[in-house]
Amino acid sequence: MQSPDIQLFNAIYKASMDLGYTTIDYSPVNDDSLDYPFVFVAETDNEDSINNKDVIIGNITQIVHVWGYATDRAAFSDMVHQLKQQMRRLSRLPNYRLKLENMNSNSMYDNTTTDNLLHGIIDVEYKLM
Numbered sequence: 001m002q003s004p005d006i007q008l009f010n011a012i013y014k015a016s017m018d019l020g021y022t023t024i025d026y027s028p029v030n031d032d033s034l035d036y037p038f039v040f041v042a043e044t045d046n047e048d049s050i051n052n053k054d055v056i057i058g059n060i061t062q063i064v065h066v067w068g069y070a071t072d073r074a075a076f077s078d079m080v081h082q083l084k085q086q087m088r089r090l091s092r093l094p095n096y097r098l099k100l101e102n103m104n105s106n107s108m109y110d111n112t113t114t115d116n117l118l119h120g121i122i123d124v125e126y127k128l129m
Helices: 004-018 070-089
Strands: 038-052 055-069 098-110 117-128
Touching: 004 038, 004 055, 004 070, 004 117, 055 070, 055 098, 070 098, 070 117
Parallel strands: none
Antiparallel strands: 038 055, 055 117, 098 117
8 A cells, every 4th residue: 555645646746637737746956858837746744643554644745836937927827726726626545535734825936047937836734534
């Protein structure tokens, strides 16, 4: 059985792909071949409060980054919104039930390249049940 963190990662990665977004699972820092916009399903944090052989209960957090052109703010905003909608609907993994505990997002201008970019960060926390 896969761990809850990889099951959550896979569910969010699949949701992003199903929405038609270019989705990656590695840091895009040195990848000049990526075209904007894209989604990076990044860090996972898992806090087990009970781990009894087969029963894991606790909280799990997933960070998702979104990059897009600042000149197309509407498309960028729609991507973030659609991803958040999919994460709100997520209530079941293959071996776990989920309850949405918290979701935060922020957007900022990204000046790390010569492109005029927006960088969005979605931080979602679920309770494993």
